[in-house]
Amino acid sequence: MSGKESGYLDMELLRFTTAGSVDDGKSTLIGRLLYDSKAIFEDQMEAIERASERSGHEDVNLALLTDGLRSEREQGITIDVAYRYFATPKRKFIIADTPGHIQYTRNMVTGASTANVALILVDARHGVLEQTLRHAFIASLLQIPHVIFCINKMDLVEYSQERYEQIKADIDAVSSKLSVKDIRFVPISALNGDNVVDRSEPMSWYDGPTLMYLLENIHISSDINHEDFRFPVQYVIRPQSAEWPDYRGYAGRVSSGDIKLGDEVTVLPSGFASKVKSIDMMNESMEVGFAPQSVSITLEDDIDISRGDMIVKTNNGRAPQNSQDIELMICWFNERALVPRGKYVIRHTSSDARCMITEVKYKMNINTLEKNEEDKSVGMNDIARVKLRSTKPLFFDSYNRNRFTGSVILVDEGTNETVAAGMII
Amino acid sequence: MDKYRINHLKELEAESIFVIREVAAQFENPVMLFSGGKDSIVMFHLARKAFWPAKVPFPLMHIDTGHNFPEAIEYRDRTMEETGTKCIVALVQDSINEGRVVEEKGVNASRNKLQTTTLLDAIESRKFDAAMGGGRRDEEKARAKERFFSHRDEFGQWDPKNQRPELWNIFNGRKNMGEHFRVFPISNWTEMDVWQYIYMEQIDLPSLYFTHKREVFNRDGVWLAKLPFMQLKDTEEVKELDVRCRTIGDVTCTGLTLSTANSLEDIIHEVASTRTTERGGRADDKRSESAMEDRKREGYF
Structure with missing residues (x-):
């Protein structure tokens, strides 16, 4: 195939999250990105026009594009994470569009968990608000590698460079308290399209990249940990057929690092060692497997391995930590508050155990970034630092090093609901 | 580290295969819905990749309205035979004959809505605890808020306001008796991704x-x-x-x-x-x- 489509086959995938409230122009910005990249279709546009008329909007309300559920349209708010898709010849984008209000912190956390980039909108008229801090804190807590602050509505402050520099300085002062690796700023007007896809004429003083240029070019292949090979076994493939009588493949997704044929590996928790015999993906036999591929690995020796075990390189340098006592930051998701010394199911990679929360160290005020060591009751949308003890040892890395082997969820044993997400310190 | 980079289709493939394997590992009696449409064809192709060289460890199921394009049925039967896969056919006509549903009348009559009853009956009678479907989030705005693992109560209903949060690649498929899950392995694919993937993998349609x-x-x-x-x-x-x-x-x-x-x-x-x-x-x-x-x-x- 020639031309455009062959280029399309070579796109990179970038996931980003947006958080914001109804009036900071988030929907307008998303609408513009989708519209300018031709991801909004005519029939969707017609449906939005019909719905806008019905709900009494004079202009076409692009928020209706993302507010998919009836209750959201009725109340004019976004309740849940909505996923949106668009592509340019360089990249395919997945947007996790999350509501920005404090009562939806859990949805912001969910959207942030897989993102490469966070877009945080700041209204140029109002500057840094509580909500800006909250979004920046969540981006930092969930270790989103890149954060782009879009200083929006520049048209309403006469495209003032001074105003932009002031907001930028305010954010810089705050972000020194956070751990975000890469912070960018773009002055935009989502409504008029300034610096979104095309450069802004009224802001000729700005010589940095447009938002679209950043999204298309920001370097994301180093977002994955390429150093520590971690392979949680998800499923054991045993055909036991005439053609494949002895095939025993360990199926899973490489969480981080890479593995080559002949590499020496150790299986946790048993500690058995072996060598990699093959790395398979259907009829493709590969020399090397790396994150984030899903593969099936066979080993030279016949050892007992099952779901929940982890395969690591023997001479990797850094082995995973191994403990029953874990300290972590959690975000509580459930209406039923955390029960001190309560028992929950803990899921870490493909492994399940039971655990008890042994201590709540402090609760985070995510609007002021202050620690609260007095009130330790943890309810829905709260973020807290806790200690827990699991019934069996977990093999983990700190979340800062590895988003996949450093994360857990807690599940209520009675209702089976996911009640919390945890980032291991 | 640019040598260890995969394109967007390979990354979507890796994600979907992970989800399908997760279903096989977490559920006792899963099923994959198959209509003969391109999305379910891609999903089935991913399932074959996920378990190779073993056969796909769950059956397929076609909810058949009886109002089919003959070419789609021919394709279904040929594919199942070539891959040695079992495909259950649940007929909407049976639900009508048993009085479970009443056929719509008039020129716009469609059996599309009736499929829901046939599907729920088949899930209940065969005790499936997870049904994988080829739904994509870009298809329709209510689908845009769907999870990969979508929990259904004992009546098979979806409660969009009470969905389980889904973080990183940890999927919680725990459930009580009588409940089941719908799982959408190709949630993050767009129509364009599906076509590009079919082209890349040269999948028969x-x-x-x-x-x-x-x-x-x-x-x-x-x-x-x-x-x-x-x-x-x-x-x-x-x-x-x-x-x-x-x-x-x-x-x-x-x-x-x-x-x-x-x-x-x-x-x-x-x-x-x-x-x-x-x-x-x-x-x-x-x-x-x-x-x-x-x-x-x-x-x-």
């Missing part, structure tokens, strides 16, 4: 997706196929035109696209330049603003 001459008629701006069970109004005129399917579903609500695309390259060009969504041709979504949300709440795919 039913001939319906490519241009062919067919007797069609126009109803409310949508071209429908003239097949024996279709009722025509007096004013509707049958023409023979060059058409192809953009989606394949129940004949009564599958709109055909006027097209001369006869290769995957042509189709990708066509999709890239099209200005309406594929569901724009689906009469079932035009019924109301929240038609899809309502059907999903009741237990639709």
